[in-house]
Amino acid sequence: APSEAQADDPVVLKYSAVFPDAGAQANGAKQLGVFLEEYSDGKIDFQFYPSSQLGNKIQSLEGLRNGSIEMTEAAASDLGNFSDLWSIFSVPFLFNSGADAIRVITDPRVAELLNKDAEANGFKIIGWWNLGERSIINSKRPVNTPEDLDGIKIRVMQSPMLAKAITAMGATGVPMAWSEVYTAVQQKTIDGLENSPPVIASNKMYEVAKFYSLTQQFIIPDPQMISLKVFDSLSPELQDAILKAGEASQEDFNAKWEEAMASDMQTLKDNGVEVNEVDKAAFREAVQPLIDEYLSNASPETRELYETIIKVRDEG
Amino acid sequence: MIAGLLLILLLFVLIMIGVPVYISLGVAGTVGLAVISMGQTFGNPFIAIPQSIYSGIGFFPLLAIPLFIFAGEIMNRSGITDRLVRFSVMLIGRMPASLANANIVASMFFGGITGSAQADTSAIGGVLIPAMEKEGYSKEISVAVTASSSTVGPIIPPSIMMVIYGVSVGTSIGALFIAGLIPGILIGLALIATVLILDRKHKFPRRTGSLPLNEKVAITRDAFWPLGMPLIIVGGILGGVVTPTEAGALAVLYALIFGYLIERSLKVADMPVMLKHTAMLTAAVMMIISCAKILSYVLTIFQLPMMLGSFFQTVSENPIIFLLLVNILLLVIGTFMDGGASVIIMAPILTPIALSYGIDPIHFGVIMVLNLIIGCGTPPLGLCLFIACGIAKLPVEKGAKAILPFIAAEIFILFLVTYIPWLAMALPRYFGFAS
C-alpha cells in the first residue's frame, strides 16, 4: 500500500537495455530520461541500466510483463516471442526504408493493430526509434544479385524467419553469438554478417570485411516501451508526461539517427569499405516464396496487419 | 549501497559456515530480492531467480565448459597424467629440485588440456605429492608446489574462467584463450624460479641419474598424443577453424580416439562413469554462475556498480592507480569466493570502468582471471590448497604458510601482466583477434 512517504518520492522507472553505455542508442535512452524527468516535474526518477545489466532482451520484456522492470526497448521482431503478430517485422523487404517504416507503423490504422496486441501482452508502446536498414557486409566480393551470395557464409540471428530469409537470398546462414562474429569473420570461419552501418562501424567490422552491399533486407524499428502494469497504476498526469516524453524521444532520436547513419557510412568508406547498390528486385523475387509460405501459415490478425502495412506503405 | 554490502557480508558468512557456495549466493540474492519487494515495485521481483538460472546456463558459448571438462576427464582416465609427469621429469633432468620443477612443468602441460585448477591439483598432485614425499621433500613444500602450480590450468588455454568472463562481458573467448598463453607460461617460470631460490637454503633432493636414449624416445613418444590436444585447441582457434565451443567438441573427439583407439586404456563401461562425473562437475560450476547472477542482479538494482565506478573515478583518473586498486580488490575477493562467481559479479561492474580508462577488455580479462585464480591457493576458500593438503594429509594452516613465497611470485607476474599489456595482448593482436 502506498504510504505518505512514497507519495512524495519520485517514481523510479528502471530502463533496461542490452546496448552498451555509449553510442546513438545510449544517448537516445538518456535523452528519453531527460524528457521523462522534465515533463513530470521531477516526479519520475529515470534509471538507465545498459549492457544487459538487468538481463537480456527476453528477460527485460518478461520483466515488463511482470512489472519488476518498468521500461525497455527491443527490436519489434523480439516481441514475436510473446505474440505471433510481431513476426511480421522479420519479413524481408517489408518497408522501403527505416524512415518510411516509422511513417507506416505510426499511421493510426497500423498503430491501432500493433498497440492493441502489445497491450494485450503487457507492453505499452510510447514511441518508435528508427534503427535503419540491415544490409550484408562480407569479406569475399561485392554482392549485386542472389548468385553473388552463393557459397558465402553469413551470420544469422536466432529467429526462423530472419535466418531463412538470408538463406533464401542465396547465402549460407550460420547461427552464431554476436560476441564471436568479429573474430569469426577475421578468422574466415564465416564470410560476413548483416547489420546497419552504425552497428558495423561501432564494432569495427570494416577491419575484417570490405564489401558492404546495400541489400537492406530487414528494417526493424525499436519500440520504446513501459510496462502496462506500471503505466496503469500511475496518475493521469504522469501517464500524460510519459506519453509526451515518448513522442519527444521518437522525434529526437530519429532526427539524430539520420545524421549518425550518414557519418557512419562515411566511416566505412574512409576505412576502405566498398559500398554498392544492389539489384533489390532480384532479392525480393528470391524471398517471395518464403513470404508466401509465411502468410499462408499466419493467423488472420497477422494477415490483416500485413495487408494494412502494405496498403499504408504503398500510399506513401 | 549499505544493503548491497550487507548482502555480500551475508554471502561470506554463509560460505564460512559451510553452506555450498551456490546456495550461499542464492540465499544472498533472494534476501536482496525480498528487500526489493518491500520497496517501490510494480511486480514480483522474484522472477529474477528463474531468469538468472536460465540465462546463467542457457547461452551457447557456455557449452564450452562441459565439453572441456569432459575432454579433460577422458584424457585423465586414459592415463595421460603419468605420461605427462614422466615427460616433465625427463625435460627437467638433473636440474636442482628436479621433481618439484617437474611438478610445475607437468601442470603447464596439463593446463593445455584441462580448464580448471582443481582438476590439475587432483590429477598431478595425486601422482606427484606421494612421489615428492618419497624422494624426501617435506609435505609442506610438496603441497605448496602442487597447489600453486595448478593455478596455471585456467590461464593456459582452455579455461573455464575465461569462458565465463568472455560470456559475461561479450568479448571473444578465443581471443581470451590466446591472451592467457604467455602469462600462463610466465607464472610457470616464476614458480620454477621460486623453487630454485628456495633450493639454495633447503637443498631439495636432486636427481642425478640420466635416462638412456631409447627410454627418452619412448617417453617422448608416449607424451606425443596427450600433447597433441592443446595443439588442436589452440591451433584450431588460431587457425580460425573453430569457435571455442566447437574446439571443445573436437577436444572430446580427440580424447575419445586417444582413449579408445590409440591407447585403448578405456572400456565401454567407463563411458557412463565419465559422463556422469562430467555432468556433476558441470552442474557444480554452472549452478554457481547462475546463482551469482541472481546476486549480481540485486547488486545492480542497489546501484553498487555505479557507486563503485564513481568511487574509482574520484580516487584517480590514472589507469595505473585504477589497476592497482582493482588488483588489491580482486586478490581479496579471490581468497573469499569462487572464481567463476567472482567473474559473474565483478566483470560487469569493473569492465566498463576499465574501458573508460582505455584498458582493453581482453587484457582486463587476463588480469581478472590471474587475480582470482591466485586465491585458489590461499585460505579461507582456497580449493587447490585444500585438495593438495587433503592428498598429503597436511593441516591446511601448514600448507598455507608454505605456499606464501609461491603466491608472492604469482603476484609479481600479475603485476607484470597488469602493467605490460603487451604480455597479454601480443598474441591476440598478432593473430588478428584484437585491434
Next chain:
Amino acid sequence: MASRSANGRMTTARLADGVIHMFESAVCIASLAAIVVLVLVQVFYRYILSSGILWLNEVVINLMILLVLVGAALATRHAVHTDLRMLLDNTPPRIAAILRVIGVVATIGFLVAMIWSSTTYAWESRRLTATMTGMPLWLVYGIMPFGGVLILYEFLAKLFGGSFGRSIEPS
C-alpha cells in the same frame, strides 16, 4: 510386527531412492552424450557440408539446462558442490551445531524460493513457445522447478539419510 512394517517402509524408501538415483544418472548421461554428438554434428555441417542447422543451438541449450539442474541434484548426492567445511570442523561442537542448523534453514529456504519462483515463471509462460523449435516454453522452464525439487530431495535425504533408506556415506 511394528518392526517388520518399519522394515517394509525402509525397503520401499531404499528402492525409491535407488530409482531416483538411476533416473538422475540416466538423464545426465543421456543429455551430455546428446550435447557432444549434436555439437560435433554442427561442426561437421559447418565445415564439411558448409551449412548450418538452425534449430540445433536451441535444442543443445535446453539439454544443457536439463543436464545442469538434474546434475546439481546428483552433485548434491555425491557431495561434488563446492563448500567450505574446514572452519566448521575447527569450531566448538555446540556452536558448530547451531551454525549447521542455520545453514540447513538457509539452504531449504533458498531451494523453496527457487522452486516456487520458477514454477510461477513456467506457469506464466504456458502459452509461449521457443523461437526456433516451437517447443512449449513451460516445458523448458519447468526443468527448473523439477530440478529444484530433486535437489531438495537429495539435500534432505543426505541430512536424514536413514529415513530415506540410505546408509550414511562419508563425503
